[in-house]
Amino acid sequence: MNRAPRRYLLSLWKPFWVHIDQCNAEGLIGWVAPSKALSPEETLSVSGAWAEPVHARLKPDGALRAAWQTRPLYRFHIPFPVSEPGSRGAWRMSLAGHVQTMPAPKCSGGCLASQIRFVGPGTQPCKSRRVLLVLSSIDWEFRRQRQQQLSQALSVSYDHVLYLGPASLDHADNNLPVVYSLAEAISGVAVPFERAFDMAQDRLTASSAHQIAEQVNTLLKGAVHTDVLCLFPAWQPVIGALAANRVIYDLLDDHGSFDHIRADIMVEEQALIAQADLVTSPHVGLLQRADLSGVRNALVPNGFDPAALSQAEASHPRARRAVYLGAIESWFDWPLLMQSAETLSDIEFEIIGRVESLPPGPLPANVILKGEMPHPEAMKRLCEASVALIPFKVTALTRMVDPVKIYEYMAAGLPVVSTPFLDEGWGRMEGVELQAKSDGFADAVLRFAGDADTALRQTLMQQAQTASWSARARDLIAALNGESG
Incomplete structure (x- = not known):
C-alpha cells in the first residue's frame, strides 16, 4: 500500500497547527494552519492565566502556504507580551470551533511576559485593597522624574498603584485592559483606544473619556478605597467617570507657557482644580497663580531618591x-x-x-x-x-x-x-x-x-x-x- 505524503498525515492529526515565531517584549507573533480556509471575521483565541481570552486577527500568507501546500496559513500578531507567570503551564488555543492546548512558550529579549496578565470585565484584581490610580504625562520607562518618583514613594501608603501614561492609551487591536508589573506594588495599565493619542496636543472627547474610565473601573472593582493622582490636565475628562474616593491634582508646571502644549489646556486645568480634593505643586509660584479659591492646597517640593x-x-x-x-x-x-x-x-x-x-x-x-x-x-x-x-x-x-x-x-x-x-x-x-x-x-x-x-x-x-x-x-x-x- 502506498503511504500518504507526510504533509497529508500531519493534516489529519489536528484541526489546526500553531507556530510561534516570536515571544518577547514586542509581543507574540506566529502563524496558524487550519485544515480549511477561514472566513475574514475569524480570530484566534488564546487563553491562559489571564481572566479573559485574547483575540488575534488573522492575515492570510500566500508565501507560507506554498511550503505547506495542503493547508492555508494565516499570520497573527498580539502586540504586547503575553505568557503564563514564569512561562509555565499551558495555553488554550481556539480557532473555528476547535480547541487545543500547547505549552506556554519561553520568552526572550527582555520579555515582560512573566509579569503580565489580562483583565476583563467583571474581574476584581484590586479586591479589598487601597489603590492609588496615577494619571501621568510621561510613561514609566521615560527618564526618572517627579511623576515616577512620587508614585513610587506613595506606594507605601497603598496596597497597590496603577500607573497610566500616554502609552497606556493603546490603539493596538485589543479589547481588554492590560495590567503588567513595573515595580513592587506598582502596575502599568494599557486600555483599548481608537487611535494614537498626543497628550500635549490632542483632547479627549466625552465618549473617549467615558470609554477609558469604564475600562479602568473594571480594574478597580472590589477596591475598598481609591485615590487618583492626576499629573496632567489632559486627563481631566476621565476623572468624573472614575470610581474614585479622592482626587489629587499635582500642578507640575505653568502648562500655558509651553509652546508644544495646546493653548486650551488651561480650561481643563481649571476644571480639574475644581474637581480636586487637594492641589499640590512643587513651586509656590504655581499655587499662587492658580485659581484655588475654596480648594485645599499644599506645597510639595521635588526631592531625590x-x-x-x-x-x-x-x-x-x-x-x-x-x-x-x-x-x-x-x-x-x-x-x-x-x-x-x-x-x-x-x-x-x-x-x-x-x-x-x-x-x-x-x-x-x-x-x-x-x-x-x-x-x-x-x-x-x-x-x-x-x-x-x-x-x-x-x-x-x-x-x-x-x-x-x-x-x-x-x-x-x-x-x-x-x-x-x-x-x-x-x-x-x-x-x-x-x-x-x-x-x-x-x-x-x-x-x-x-x-x-x-x-x-x-x-x-x-x-x-x-x-x-x-x-x-x-x-x-x-x-x-x-x-x-
Missing part, C-alpha cells in the same frame, strides 16, 4: 569636572555654558541628557555630550564630578520650576552653580551660587572645581536628607488627610 545615590559618599576622589543632568530644551542657555567652558578650558563640562535644543555653533573641545543614559548610571556620574550646573535662561516659565536635579546634585555632594531663575533663597544656601553672566558663572565653577572642600560636600548631602521622595510622599498624604505639618 536616596537609594539611587547610596554610593555617593564613597566616590572619591572627585574629577575636575562640571556636570549637567537633564534635557537640553529651549530654555537651556547654550551661549552661557559655551563661554564658561572656553574660559575654563582645563575643566571638563559633561552634559547628560537628550538634546532637543542645538547649540548655536561648534562646541568647545571640553564640552562633552553624553546623551541620555539610565538613571543609575547618571547618578554614578554625578558622584564622580566636582560641581553641578543649571544654566537655564531666566524666563517666566523657568521661574516657576523647582528642578529635581538640584536635589540630586546636593545629595551627591555637589555644589551648584545656576542662573538666577531659582528663588533667591537658594542663593543664600551654602554651596549654591546664582550667577547671571558668563564671567561670574565661570568664576563660581572654578571655585567649586576639584575635591578640596569635603566639609562642604558633607553639608550639602546632610541638607538633602530632608528632601527625600519618601518625605515628600508623607507630606502629601498628611495634606490629603487634613493633618497639620
Whole structure:
C-alpha cells in the first residue's frame, strides 16, 4: 500500500497547527494552519492565566502556504507580551470551533511576559485593597522624574498603584485592559483606544473619556478605597467617570507657557482644580497663580531618591569636572555654558541628557555630550564630578520650576552653580551660587572645581536628607488627610 505524503498525515492529526515565531517584549507573533480556509471575521483565541481570552486577527500568507501546500496559513500578531507567570503551564488555543492546548512558550529579549496578565470585565484584581490610580504625562520607562518618583514613594501608603501614561492609551487591536508589573506594588495599565493619542496636543472627547474610565473601573472593582493622582490636565475628562474616593491634582508646571502644549489646556486645568480634593505643586509660584479659591492646597517640593545615590559618599576622589543632568530644551542657555567652558578650558563640562535644543555653533573641545543614559548610571556620574550646573535662561516659565536635579546634585555632594531663575533663597544656601553672566558663572565653577572642600560636600548631602521622595510622599498624604505639618 502506498503511504500518504507526510504533509497529508500531519493534516489529519489536528484541526489546526500553531507556530510561534516570536515571544518577547514586542509581543507574540506566529502563524496558524487550519485544515480549511477561514472566513475574514475569524480570530484566534488564546487563553491562559489571564481572566479573559485574547483575540488575534488573522492575515492570510500566500508565501507560507506554498511550503505547506495542503493547508492555508494565516499570520497573527498580539502586540504586547503575553505568557503564563514564569512561562509555565499551558495555553488554550481556539480557532473555528476547535480547541487545543500547547505549552506556554519561553520568552526572550527582555520579555515582560512573566509579569503580565489580562483583565476583563467583571474581574476584581484590586479586591479589598487601597489603590492609588496615577494619571501621568510621561510613561514609566521615560527618564526618572517627579511623576515616577512620587508614585513610587506613595506606594507605601497603598496596597497597590496603577500607573497610566500616554502609552497606556493603546490603539493596538485589543479589547481588554492590560495590567503588567513595573515595580513592587506598582502596575502599568494599557486600555483599548481608537487611535494614537498626543497628550500635549490632542483632547479627549466625552465618549473617549467615558470609554477609558469604564475600562479602568473594571480594574478597580472590589477596591475598598481609591485615590487618583492626576499629573496632567489632559486627563481631566476621565476623572468624573472614575470610581474614585479622592482626587489629587499635582500642578507640575505653568502648562500655558509651553509652546508644544495646546493653548486650551488651561480650561481643563481649571476644571480639574475644581474637581480636586487637594492641589499640590512643587513651586509656590504655581499655587499662587492658580485659581484655588475654596480648594485645599499644599506645597510639595521635588526631592531625590536616596537609594539611587547610596554610593555617593564613597566616590572619591572627585574629577575636575562640571556636570549637567537633564534635557537640553529651549530654555537651556547654550551661549552661557559655551563661554564658561572656553574660559575654563582645563575643566571638563559633561552634559547628560537628550538634546532637543542645538547649540548655536561648534562646541568647545571640553564640552562633552553624553546623551541620555539610565538613571543609575547618571547618578554614578554625578558622584564622580566636582560641581553641578543649571544654566537655564531666566524666563517666566523657568521661574516657576523647582528642578529635581538640584536635589540630586546636593545629595551627591555637589555644589551648584545656576542662573538666577531659582528663588533667591537658594542663593543664600551654602554651596549654591546664582550667577547671571558668563564671567561670574565661570568664576563660581572654578571655585567649586576639584575635591578640596569635603566639609562642604558633607553639608550639602546632610541638607538633602530632608528632601527625600519618601518625605515628600508623607507630606502629601498628611495634606490629603487634613493633618497639620
